[in-house]
Amino acid sequence: MNRIALIEDHSRLADLVRQALGNAGIETDVFHAMEPAWLALRDITYGVVVIDRGLPDGDGLHLVKRLRAAGRPTPCLMLTARDALHDRIEGLDSGADDYLTKPFPMEELVARVRALLRRPAQVQEFAPAHGDVQISPEHGHMVCAGTAVPLPATELQIMLCLARKAGQTVKRSTLEAAAWGLTEAVTPNALDVALHRLRRKLATAGSCMQIVNLRTQGYALREASVAS
Numbered sequence: 001m002n003r004i005a006l007i008e009d010h011s012r013l014a015d016l017v018r019q020a021l022g023n024a025g026i027e028t029d030v031f032h033a034m035e036p037a038w039l040a041l042r043d044i045t046y047g048v049v050v051i052d053r054g055l056p057d058g059d060g061l062h063l064v065k066r067l068r069a070a071g072r073p074t075p076c077l078m079l080t081a082r083d084a085l086h087d088r089i090e091g092l093d094s095g096a097d098d099y100l101t102k103p104f105p106m107e108e109l110v111a112r113v114r115a116l117l118r119r120p121a122q123v124q125e126f127a128p129a130h131g132d133v134q135i136s137p138e139h140g141h142m143v144c145a146g147t148a149v150p151l152p153a154t155e156l157q158i159m160l161c162l163a164r165k166a167g168q169t170v171k172r173s174t175l176e177a178a179a180w181g182l183t184e185a186v187t188p189n190a191l192d193v194a195l196h197r198l199r200r201k202l203a204t205a206g207s208c209m210q211i212v213n214l215r216t217q218g219y220a221l222r223e224a225s226v227a228s
Contacts, residue, residue, distance in 0.1 A: 004026060034058060061090065134163075172218055
C-alpha cells in the first residue's frame with residue numbers, strides 16, 4: 001500500500017516531501033493540521049503517517065496518541081526541529097515508530113518511509129470482515145464465501161472502507177477519497193464503475209453481501225436480506 005499521509009504545515013517543505021516520495025512511487029495526501037488529518041485517517045487506510053510535531057493546532061504527538069488509542073497500528077514517522085534526546089524518547093514512548101530531525105536529506109526520509117511500509121504489522125488492524133466477506137490488504141484480495149477474489153488497489157480501498165463500517169452508510173466522497181486519495185483528479189463516474197465491478201465480483205463469488213446505494217446518503221455493505 002504505497003499511499004501515505006503527511007501532516008506538515010510548512011507548504012514548501014510539504015511540496016518537496018511529496019515530490020520526493022512521488023519520485024519513489026509513493027503517493028502522498030498532505031494535511032496542514034491535525035484535525036483534518038484525523039477526519040481522513042478515520043476513513044482512509046494509509047501505509048504510513050508522517051507527522052510534524054509543531055502544527056497549528058498542537059503537538060503532532062497528540063495525533064499519534066489518538067491513533068494508538070483507537071487501536072490503529074499504522075506506522076508513524078515524526079518530523080521535528082527538536083533535537084534533544086528527551087524529545088525523541090517522548091515521541092517513541094507516545095507510539096511513534098521512527099523519528100527524523102529537521103533539516104533532513106530527502107533521500108533519508110524516503111528510505112525511512114519505505115522501511116515503515118515494509119513492516120507487516122501495518123496490516124494487522126486493517127483486515128476487517130463483515131458478513132461472509134473478509135478483506136486482506138496484505139494479499140490484495142477479498143475472501144467471499146471462502147473464495148479469494150483479487151482486487152486492484154482502488155477497489156481494495158473501497159472494500160476496506162465499506163467493511164470497516166460494518167453495514168453503516170459511507171458517503172460517496174469518502175469512498176472516492178479512500179480509493180483515489182485527496183489530490184488525484186477523479187472522473188465523475190469512476191466510483192460508479194468501481195462499484196459495478198465490485199458488485200459483480202461479490203455475486204460471482206456467491207457472497208450473501210451486497211453493496212447497496214442509499215439515495216442521497218451513500219453506500220453500505222449489507223446482507224441481501226437486509227439490503228433495503
